[in-house]
Amino acid sequence: MSERHQAGTARPPRAATTAARRALAVAVVASAGAAGLALLAATRTWAVEVTERAAPLPPASAVRTGAALAPVIPAFALVALAGAGALLATRALGRSVVAALMVASGGAVVAGAALTMADADAGRRLWPVLCLAAGAVIVAVGAVALRQGGQWPSMGTRYERAPAPVPDGSRAVRSTQEGRSDPARTPGRRSTGQFWDAIDRGDDPTTD
Template structure:
């Protein structure tokens, strides 16, 4: 089965997948990954400290935030900028996956790191799809772009007043009288 990821549907699917995967990484990174038990002299009980994924691999949350920002940037960019966002998503997703895999070991609970690996792979896949299909996706509408600078607009208004001072009708354009 071939999935068509061009046009608006491809942009929407990739953006939502990237945002959800990055949010999952943020959630999983803040859960308890490891419980460290420190033996204390008697009669004190052993000291138990839970360590989250962000304590074990602090860059996980930063890379997840990059993934979330990248999802928003997919909607706001076009052409070369969108290609750069796609490459950034590939790097961020791969970084999340590698950091999560490196954190495995030393009695770390496996579920949360593997969820981070899965989220990182989805973010990286969104980046790959963006690099491959991003040029066929639509950009934001022209209504979000500035059409003229205020100085040009001001100059055009003064030209109209000058035409009125000369006795010309600026609304008539090139039509003969």
């Protein structure tokens, strides 16, 4: 009874397991949503450059998206989006590496938006602000994953099965059957190939 009690107390409580799964789900959804928001904001128009031309030609306008002004934003937003999925599939050291990459990716998104904020038109600065917020969320999720990710479950944990133990008696019977099925392992007996070799040499294969 004491051994069963100790084994039962060694397992994590169901409430703690549920809380860990909920934290992992929130981290994945938050990072994926923030990365998607950064990608969306980077594809919007941040500035319109108007260039005067000689008459009678009208002024030429050039549209600048966030991706054109700061290419690092969509690039690292994609890295963060991939990291959101990798949080589910990794654990231990692998999850720590993913979390560190997410912190770096979020920081790059924040830096790219901050550096190009002044290049955006006054009426279109909502998009770089959204990129700043999205990058901050990605950094926060990565930092939490670095600190608590080791306690979160992985995607394939519940499907893992330990190999079934083989009884010692079954191993002994199997090894005995394997030994009997192979004439070459039995002293005093010859294999079929050895019989044919003896006949080719002109020897009597029935004699040892």
